[in-house]
Amino acid sequence: MQKSSTTMFNKDDIVTVRIDDIGSSGEGIGKADGFTLFIKDALIGDVVKAKIMKVKKNFAYARLLEIQTPSPDRTQPVCPIARQCGGCQIQQMDYSAQLRWKEELVRNDLLRIGGFDEETIRRVLHPVIGMEEPYHYRNKAQFPVGSKNGKPITGFYAGRTHYIIPATSCPISAPVCSRIMEAVLGFMEENKVSAYDEETGKGIVRHVLIRNGIYSGQVMVCLVINAKHLPAADDLVRRLAQIEGMASVSINVNTRRTNVIMGTETSVLWGEENIKDSLHILDVEYPAEDQAECPVFSHTGQQVTFGISPLSFYQVNPKQTEKIYSLVRHFAALTGREIVWDLYCGVGTISQFLASDAGRIYGVEVIPQAIENARENVRRNGITNAEYQVGKAEEVLPTYVEKITSETGSRPVVDVVIVDPPRKGCDEQCLNTILEVQPEKLIYVSCDPATLSRDLKILTEGGYEIKTVQPVDNFPHTVHIETIVLLQKLNS
Numbered sequence: 001m002q003k004s005s006t007t008m009f010n011k012d013d014i015v016t017v018r019i020d021d022i023g024s025s026g027e028g029i030g031k032a033d034g035f036t037l038f039i040k041d042a043l044i045g046d047v048v049k050a051k052i053m054k055v056k057k058n059f060a061y062a063r064l065l066e067i068q069t070p071s072p073d074r075t076q077p078v079c080p081i082a083r084q085c086g087g088c089q090i091q092q093m094d095y096s097a098q099l100r101w102k103e104e105l106v107r108n109d110l111l112r113i114g115g116f117d118e119e120t121i122r123r124v125l126h127p128v129i130g131m132e133e134p135y136h137y138r139n140k141a142q143f144p145v146g147s148k149n150g151k152p153i154t155g156f157y158a159g160r161t162h163y164i165i166p167a168t169s170c171p172i173s174a175p176v177c178s179r180i181m182e183a184v185l186g187f188m189e190e191n192k193v194s195a196y197d198e199e200t201g202k203g204i205v206r207h208v209l210i211r212n213g214i215y216s217g218q219v220m221v222c223l224v225i226n227a228k229h230l231p232a233a234d235d236l237v238r239r240l241a242q243i244e245g246m247a248s249v250s251i252n253v254n255t256r257r258t259n260v261i262m263g264t265e266t267s268v269l270w271g272e273e274n275i276k277d278s279l280h281i282l283d284v285e286y287p288a289e290d291q292a293e294c295p296v297f298s299h300t301g302q303q304v305t306f307g308i309s310p311l312s313f314y315q316v317n318p319k320q321t322e323k324i325y326s327l328v329r330h331f332a333a334l335t336g337r338e339i340v341w342d343l344y345c346g347v348g349t350i351s352q353f354l355a356s357d358a359g360r361i362y363g364v365e366v367i368p369q370a371i372e373n374a375r376e377n378v379r380r381n382g383i384t385n386a387e388y389q390v391g392k393a394e395e396v397l398p399t400y401v402e403k404i405t406s407e408t409g410s411r412p413v414v415d416v417v418i419v420d421p422p423r424k425g426c427d428e429q430c431l432n433t434i435l436e437v438q439p440e441k442l443i444y445v446s447c448d449p450a451t452l453s454r455d456l457k458i459l460t461e462g463g464y465e466i467k468t469v470q471p472v473d474n475f476p477h478t479v480h481i482e483t484i485v486l487l488q489k490l491n492s
């Protein structure tokens with residue numbers, strides 16, 4: 001029997017608890033007699049009956065048995081497999097409540113991790129910009145393929161497992177996915193093309209990758225296979241080519257026994273190698289000095305175009321991405337002369353939004369393939385004032401600053417620095433170099449409010465003032481939130 005020294009709870013005990021927070025994986029958090037319980041599928045505001053499963057020193061995991069009083073924010077998920085599927089965590093929460101909760105998340109991190117006072121936070125933090133229609137927003141879906149009772153199936157992995165819950169559609173992905181998946185399963189059954197089996201490493205079809213362009217209407221399908229060739233490939237092409245918008249059908253070879261979805265070798269069976277899509281550049285207008293309102297977006301008529309291959313990185317929620325990068329452009333407020341650094345630049349999406357208003361832009365990114373794509377995108381969009389370099393921001397920048405300083409006797413002039421790091425945030429060496437070059441403005445695009453708050457503390461202590469904190473809901477129904485922060489050099 002597990003028994004904790006600090007609690008009277010034991011495994012299998014039944015408790016009644018009110019949920020008052022959500023953890024980073026979407027689980028409900030509540031306290032019973034001061035002891036913290038993590039309960040999957042419970043929502044803030046629910047009063048639930050739960051069974052203790054695992055007792056640790058200061059907390060326990062419990063299984064939801066019954067919702068005694070449902071939260072006022074509880075709603076029926078649109079997706080029939082929302083509870084089992086590992087993709088969405090909070091579909092059972094009303095969308096406006098999701099947005100309020102995400103704003104609280106950012107506020108709490110700024111307060112607890114950033115150490116900013118309530119008055120400052122109230123002044124700078126805006127409500128989360130949500131989606132009008134928070135479904136079908138993803139332009140990329142990856143369906144694992146397996147088999148059940150000798151028949152091929154597809155669907156989604158149950159949270160933290162490789163057990164496939166059968167489904168051919170997904171309410172947050174493009175509606176075209178269901179026609180594609182039915183065509184692929186029909187092709188497999190009729191031609192006796194087997195599904196890959198992770199246990200034995202045998203079988204052929206592993207995953208189906210689908211990407212679609214929201215403006216171009218183009219659709220791409222790539223079958224990831226455990227073989228050099230796909231049997232009856234012509235029949236697959238015949239079935240898929242009938243689907244509206246189909247522009248590219250390819251196979252990707254992955255014969256390794258690994259959880260990594262894609263292999264390195266891709267070959268086209270039909271159509272184009274790449275599909276294209278655009279992102280529209282939007283004008284942003286904030287209601288004057290009113291932190292309680294979201295900005296208004298309007299079309300500028302400008303757009304940038306991207307080439308998308310099965311392997312290339314591209315933002316998965318294009319409608320919200322347009323808003324995020326238009327906000328960066330609005331905050332940068334360039335006049336045509338500025339020197340801009342775009343750090344952690346990926347395929348150069350941000351710099352392509354800003355290039356026409358900037359003097360010169362320098363992008364830095366650690367993945368060589370992404371830099372290659374960035375250069376292609378720049379050419380595609382006729383941009384001539386953006387340069388890209390492969391390397392770690394925390395290594396490339398100090399070397400560059402040292403070189404310029406020793407050559408010219410003064411630090412390089414940089415007007416605006418944009419950072420868009422992965423979840424772990426910026427390396428301290430990168431932040432120190434930014435503080436050394438003292439740009440007028442700094443724009444931080446973050447996908448994790450905790451590391452953002454940690455880094456903002458360093459930047460404000462280093463002579464910057466936070467002007468605006470704008471969260472954007474880039475991933476409705478998940479626990480993720482993007483935040484864009486404008487910082488200004490003090491006394492400038």
Ligand code: SAH
Pocket residue numbers: 315343344345346347348349350364365366367370391392393394420421422427
């Ligand atoms: N700004 C891009 C990508 C942001 S995602 C876009 O909008 O699409 C974060 C990027 O940082 C990834 O492309 C990742 O490869 C890159 N990255 C991770 N660590 C890095 C480092 N130390 N230096 C530079 N780039 C890094």
